Amino acid sequence: NAGVTQTPKFQVLKTGQSMTLQCAQDMNHNSMYWYRQDPGMGLRLIYYSASEGTTDKGEVPNGYNVSRLNKREFSLRLESAAPSQTSVYFCASDGGVLSYEQYFGPGTRLTVT
Amino acid sequence: ELKVEQNPLFLSMQEGKNYTIYCNYSTTSDRLYWYRQDPGKSLESLFVLLSNGAVKQEGRLMASLDTKARLSTLHITAAVHDLSATYFCAALTQGGSEKLVFGKGTKLTVNP
16 A cells, blocks of 8 residues: 655756656545645645546645546646746545545656756 | 644744643634644544533643634643654544545644
């Protein structure tokens, strides 16, 4: 049981490049989330998916797109990276009424130059 | 719109002392979380508080929830250096799709 996994762990992009951050969970959770963490800002929600086939915007969705490929996987795409997207990105899944816990992945540290 | 405010944002304390971190939230919420984060690491779940008056304890940490006051506290008893970390509270939104709203975190440093 790996919990929530994320790839890659680190990435450096040039401005304008694109990339996809991958997230997978093996706990059969319906809800999955993408957050970004910046110094002094706490975690801010980018996008979330309450169930397979549905996605919704969070607090800071501009510049990002997401795909809920199946129940296990939720990917985050940066189409044209900007320096303002330099951040640590966390994926999470929610156990809902089974556990009331939200489980976090190890994070992806992204630098855009 | 749910907003979560933590204070203090920075806390430096001596080993052996007690202190409390406060978490206020602006609208009704059914679930309040406390997380710990070490530098360069992910978030580790400490407590999930589900009802008014809920109190949970783990070692030197105790969390409580007052839904009427929209306030949760994380009390540290007889602090030790290993408790140095950043602590976040988060509240769950209600109505529609549920999502967590985080406070900005409290960076705790415990000095010998």
